Amino acid sequence: MTHEYACWFMRFTEVKWIFLNNHIRLMACPTTCHCIEKNGLTVVQCMSRNLEKIPSDLPRDTVILLLASNHITHIPNHAFKELHYLQELDLSNNDIETVDVGAFQGVSDSLLVLDLSNNRIQSVPKEAFARLRAKISLSNNPWHCECMLQEVLRELRLDPETVNEVICHTAVQEEYAGKPVIQVLDSGINFCNFHHKTTDVAMFVTMFGWFTMVIAYVIYYVRHNQEDARRHLEYLKSLPSSSQISKDFDTISTVL
16 A cells, blocks of 8 residues: 555656646746747747747747747847757848847857848858857848958858848948848959948058148248248347447547
8 A cells, every 4th residue: 555655656747848848838938938848859830920029938948949930120139049949940020230249149059040031131250150150040130241251251151041041231332232142252352441441541541641731830830930040130230230330439439
């Protein structure tokens, strides 16, 4: 009897633990999202929920996170650092403009798919995608084509189906605006050369400006001194000479 009771108690405890664990996991789902179990994986659906920022109370065992079609404008540092099992992240069709350097820290090893298409991203820091192995979609963003973007793309594994949709909205050279970034780079264009040339020109202009100011000051200083010297000379000329003073003195003596 005692043995049967012990078995029953252990079974009850196991069932209770499973119930509580599932309950806790269910409660961990953000109120604005819908969490489901799919083939043993936690899928968090937060699509079209008018979200303005990424929820902070996401389940830690999230494997698929769908945040598409919201109003998110910024991906902050460590936004997904607790989601060590995250494999797929969909942030498409938002209003994202900025991506912090450490936005994807903590998921670089697990993430397999990242969708940032149809946002408002013009540039991202090179370190933001460091060590990411995920297949990434960056299509339909107003990219500014310059050296930083070139260095970012060099490190990424772009989605081949959308690679030609990564377009230069603006560029350091206007002639490349409206063209696919990959097409421009494949033609042999190096935006980093433009960057260095621009920097060199800026330094030259700055140095020329300082040089011009120094020359102008020297010229002013010399002319000012010349004017003072001229005035001093005229003053000396206006003074009576020593011979004239001696002659005047003799005249006075004769009179006396």
